[in-house]
Amino acid sequence: MSDINTFRKNFVGIFPKEPANLTNDTIFRSIPEWDSMAALALIAMLDDEYKIEVEIEELKQANTINELYSFVQSKS
């Protein structure tokens, strides 16, 4: 399992360009860049980089990069 900085880099990579003011505690679902394409890219990234299969409902429990990182750690 990679560290939080690598995870952050992977997460930011799901957007065409890095969203401004995105901290590890920002509710990423409420930033303007978040859309269904980003949701697809997030699932693809988790599958590619961390080989984890998710259920969308459980994924929805994670709303910040920090929460998502903990979720991924619990899965891998």
Added chain:
Amino acid sequence: MGTFIKRIAVYLPEKKITNEQLVGEFPEWDVDKIANKVGIASRSVSAETEFSSDMAVKAGEMLMHENNLTPDTFDMLILCTQSPDYFLPTTACMVQHRLKLPTSAGAIDINQGCSGYIYGLAFAQGLIAAGTCRNILFITAETYSKHIHPKDKGNRTVFGDAATATWISAEEGIAELGGVVLGSDGSGAENLIVRNGAMKAAKSGILIEEEKDIASSGDYLFMNGPEIFNFTLKAVPRLLESTLKKNNLPKEKVDWFVFHQANKYMLDHLRKKLDIPEEKFILYMENCGNTVSSTIPIVLKNSFESKTFKSGDQIVLSGFGVGYSWGGTVLTFNAY
């Protein structure tokens, strides 16, 4: 007794919607973003007064015309559609009449989406193996555009209307059909659905202008993209494995992979996940879009004509989507 694909014809409606036109309607979108992600530049859309039966008839007529066939060639018509003209009768009966197929030919609709081509091949194989039929006209015809809300830019970008006609026969043809695997999982029914308009829920009839939230209107096609994507990541690797196993075919011996052309983004990801070389994986949706049950026969027809396949090539077909449902098989190519 073998089952063979003898010929395929494709009908695409005349009207095209380009990315530029979509951007004109939805100025917040940028063309490059759309084109790069979904791999679709334009899609065909049926005319206002053109329905699945009309498109099915056109595809059937093209098949007969292009190959000098007469309607009495066929002793069965299978029509795959999720946008039938009526609840009843089955659209296939009206198409039988309009194509002047003999009244001794059976006719039935099957309601299946992105896996529909594989389901149709499976049924045709069963009818031929049982000796019920020898020459089957299998048509796919879909007007999803009529299911989609005019303001639903996502679905309007992805889906296109089309019809295809495949001649499936007990006699030697272009490609021989191998073992078929099918599957379904209705737990995903809610994720790709037109909720209203049938028995359980009438159309709400809310005027489009009053529509605030497209996703909550049951009158139109609703697709939960992330859920569908997630489903394919789980289902398609298993489908491929079971298809290969059923046909005793090692993955390295496969010459071509023809998947349902959902969108480029999803297919690129699946291809990498499944470790399929890019040169064996066919993408063909740029000028027609995701045409639901027609995507696989459109790829096949195009590949036949461009002489992509060589004699003896093993071609894996995989269809997956709405239902959820899925199906896979292997074709052995002879000659075109």
